[in-house]
Amino acid sequence: MKELFPAKQVLGFAFSLVLTVIALAVYFLDMSFQTGMTILLVTAFVQAGVQLTVFMHAGETDDKGAIYLNVYYGLIIALVTIFGTLLAMVWDM
Amino acid sequence: MKIDHSLPLEYSTDQNQYNILGFWIFLGAEIMLFATLFATYFTLANRTGSGPSGAEIFEITPVLIETLLLLTSSFTIGLGIHAMRLGNKKAMLSFFSITLLLGLAFLGVEIYEFIHYVHVGAGIQTSAFTSILLTTLGTHGAHVTLGLFWGLFIILQVKKRGLTPQTANKSFIFSLYWHFLDVVWIFIFSFIYLKGMM
Numbered sequence: 001m002k003e004l005f006p007a008k009q010v011l012g013f014a015f016s017l018v019l020t021v022i023a024l025a026v027y028f029l030d031m032s033f034q035t036g037m038t039i040l041l042v043t044a045f046v047q048a049g050v051q052l053t054v055f056m057h058a059g060e061t062d063d064k065g066a067i068y069l070n071v072y073y074g075l076i077i078a079l080v081t082i083f084g085t086l087l088a089m090v091w092d093m
Numbered sequence: 094m095k096i097d098h099s100l101p102l103e104y105s106t107d108q109n110q111y112n113i114l115g116f117w118i119f120l121g122a123e124i125m126l127f128a129t130l131f132a133t134y135f136t137l138a139n140r141t142g143s144g145p146s147g148a149e150i151f152e153i154t155p156v157l158i159e160t161l162l163l164l165t166s167s168f169t170i171g172l173g174i175h176a177m178r179l180g181n182k183k184a185m186l187s188f189f190s191i192t193l194l195l196g197l198a199f200l201g202v203e204i205y206e207f208i209h210y211v212h213v214g215a216g217i218q219t220s221a222f223t224s225i226l227l228t229t230l231g232t233h234g235a236h237v238t239l240g241l242f243w244g245l246f247i248i249l250q251v252k253k254r255g256l257t258p259q260t261a262n263k264s265f266i267f268s269l270y271w272h273f274l275d276v277v278w279i280f281i282f283s284f285i286y287l288k289g290m291m
Contacts, residue, residue, distance in 0.1 A: 004179075009168065013171075020282075023283055026288075027290050027291065037288070040284065047279050048276045048279060052276075054171070056269055061100075061110075063113070066117075070120075074124035078131075079128075082135065085135065086136075089136040090136060
């Protein structure tokens, strides 16, 4: 039974729960918009990284270079899309 | 077909390796798809017209339940793939079934949430904010729904054919999809719900 619950994945799950609780602080505690967004950005991206490396086995095989290149490419396009839109439509720059 | 026994079953043939890489490229495109939805959401989040704002309609309890359900399901499917690599078909199928049940529960809570929104006057046509909110949540929910059927067929196939390089490969690719849905939910949870209720 024990071999079915590898320590790496159990710890990854526990860490995800901790990150979720930290993110909840922005709801339960009073803080400025800047502080709240900083906390959310950190917890969300760290948690995405945990999923990628612990659960999706992204860095474990010979094709890890191609996998990471592709994920970073998707991420860059995503960030350019989102921040480009924010710049033009919300921040009026 | 050359089978390399030094690698996990799902990686054991050239075809399998290309399938996995190909699916990662699909996930890259999915990241961009959800980015366009988030970009639109951030633009329209304050355009509430005569409808309610996010802070008025979001409830922390269902959102938290949804988050825990999806997070746990992502963990159990990871355990399923681990069991598959150990060659333990029975444990693998149990973990996959638990994953799908958690996914189904997630979908149930999300449907409750949508009904609640319509009841409080936040339907998809109410305002720019509600239409992009429901489009973004709905796109994620549609992915989960598709995943439920996909996962069910994977379970049936593994049951029927056993663990072969092909079925292991399909199961692994399905697990990538499911983890990806959890990643998208983390961003919805953080930047739609928590940001909206802050």
